[in-house]
Amino acid sequence: MFPDRQAERREMVEAQLRRRGIRDERVLRAMEQIPREGFVPAESRFLSYRDDPIHIGYAQTISQPYMTALMTELLELQGTEDVLEVGAGSGYHAAVLGALAATVVTMELEPALARLARENLARAGRDENILVVTGDGSLGYPKFAPYDAISVAAGAPEIPAALLDQLKDPGRLVIPVGPRADQDLRVIWKRNGRIESRSATACRFVPLRGEEGWR
């Protein structure tokens, strides 16, 4: 369906990911295999493997490849996990998570983007273990909780309590937290009933909206 852009993907993996310290071979392999151009609007396909976020409409973006790789690596997925993503957007990050975990539920507040994510995932043949749910992911998705891993693709003022509640023990949550203009990418572990957290990097994401996001 798409022209073979394997060489561009290999170059992206080497120059943008491996060289900057992404080490998880499963993450690198998934990103070398998944056609990112299938998640990018037609008029922006020439940008598919650039080192930047790309606009996908509705004032939203598909994250820079490095950020998708870093967030995914921080979850340390082995293949058996049930994952919740908040902020499906184009569906690209969900496709990467789906290649590395057992199941993915990805939530999207904007109905048109939820439809886009569903279409993109189906066209790429990646929809088998991925469910796109339209709704407010700042409240998580209790129906299939708890989750082994949660990945939030939008900046939150604080860590939403619902997401901590819906995280398994042991489990991991990756989320950008902080003021609208600059956040901290935080990794949170739940282990033996305790919560630990560290900051992975400074970052800048679109705002998390909804009940436990920016109103």
Ligand code: SAH
């Ligand atoms: N992971 C996406 C990029 C997401 S950008 C990709 O790979 O393309 C962040 C997305 O979060 C936007 O689509 C935005 O609409 C969505 N969003 C913001 N607040 C949300 C909320 N409370 N619940 C679900 N989605 C939300």
